[in-house]
Amino acid sequence: MKTPVSFLIAGMIAASFISGCGKKEAPPAAKASAPASAPAAxxxxxxxxxxxxxxxxxxxxxxxxxxxxxxxxxxxxxxxxxxxxxxxxxxxxxxxxxxxxxxxxxxxxxxxxxxxxxxxxxxxxxLENHQIIVVTEKSAIKDKAGLKGKIVGVQDGSSAVDAIKKDAAAAKSIKEIKKFGDNVTALMDLSAGRLDALVVDEIVGRYYTGKKPGEYRILAENFGTEEYxxxxxxxxxxxxxxxxxxxxxxxxxxxxxxxxxxxxxxxxxxx
CATH class of the missing domain: 3.40.190.10 (Periplasmic binding protein-like II)
Structure with a gap:
């Protein structure tokens, strides 16, 4: 039973080899290229x-x-x-x-x-992070109580918004929470006097304020510890x-x- 099958397989291999020496073998080539592109995505x-x-x-x-x-x-x-x-x-x-x-x-x-x-x-x-309060060096604000009646900036969509809301007393005392697309613009408004304070991630806030020594001050109080x-x-x-x-x-x-x-x-x- 094995011998006829072996002859048959040998014949098929030979026919395949002859065909390959002739014109084309497009289908196998197409199949070979498919697996290479699939894992990339x-x-x-x-x-x-x-x-x-x-x-x-x-x-x-x-x-x-x-x-x-x-x-x-x-x-x-x-x-x-x-x-x-x-x-x-x-x-x-x-x-x-x-x-x-x-x-x-x-x-x-x-x-x-x-x-x-x-x-x-x-x-x-x-990473651990704090929501710090940044004011200008000349600001009279010394702590969270000093934010009463003030305009405070935050980045829109950041956790600073929630951090302020968690402190109900402070949130209620703030005149306005002004949202910005990014902290760079918020700091510019702080320097220009259009904001009284900025609540921002400590890592980011210290990076920016460190570039302009003498212009900003970070308060001792903050709006809580968080994790990244x-x-x-x-x-x-x-x-x-x-x-x-x-x-x-x-x-x-x-x-x-x-x-x-x-x-x-x-x-x-x-x-």
Missing amino acids: AKTITIGLDDNFPPMGFRDEKGQLVGFDIDLAKEAGKRLGLEVKFKPIDWSAKESELKGNRIDALWNGLTITEERKANILFSKPY GVGTRKEDAELMNKLNKTLDAMKADGTTATISTKWFGKDIVKK
């Missing part, structure tokens, strides 16, 4: 960010995206075998961008809140699990400490 992750949020993510003098979170995401992507693409978005619409599949993750000083947890799957926290995390869609648990393991490995081998020292002058990554 799956190996890309698009990260949404506010590209005016130094030192987490911003554009340098050459227009290139740089920052602590940029370096962190690139290294994590490399270890995961993913091509990382960054997409600047309207930060106030970040959850819509994520749900609409226009981005795959939010990685840009994203504060972990209970409200956001309803729609976003968060990584383990990797990476956010994905709720259904992307597998991706988040891999990301958490990768970040843990980066902490263990000192990579996050190196990146942190580059941007902050010391290791401030949450272990």
Whole structure:
């Protein structure tokens, strides 16, 4: 029974070889190219960010995206075998961008809140942050009580808004909470006297105020401590699990400490 089958197979191979020496073999060629293109799309992750949020993510003098979170995401992507693409978005619409599949993750000083947890799957926290109060050096405001009847600026869509609301007494006393598209514009209005104070992420606020010594002052009181995390869609648990393991490995081998020292002058990554 085996011998006839062997002869038959040999004959088919010979016929195939002769045919190949003749004209064409288009179908097999088409099949061979298909698998090569399929994995490419799956190996890309698009990260949404506010590209005016130094030192987490911003554009340098050459227009290139740089920052602590940029370096962190690139290294994590490399270890995961993913091509990382960054997409600047309207930060106030970040959850819509994520749900609409226009981005795959939010990685840009994203504060972990209970409200956001309803729609976003968060990584383990990797940085601690405070919502600080910035005033001009000549301002008479000394503490949160001094914000009574004042105009206070915040970035629209940032956790500063919620942080102020949590302090009911302070929130009620403030004359107006003015929202801005970014903190740079808010600081400009503060310097120009159109704002009395600005509530902003400490990491960002200290970065900006440090560039202009003698112009701004940070109050001793703040609007609470928060934590930063990476956010994905709720259904992307597998991706988040891999990301958490990768970040843990980066902490263990000192990579996050190196990146942190580059941007902050010391290791401030949450272990």
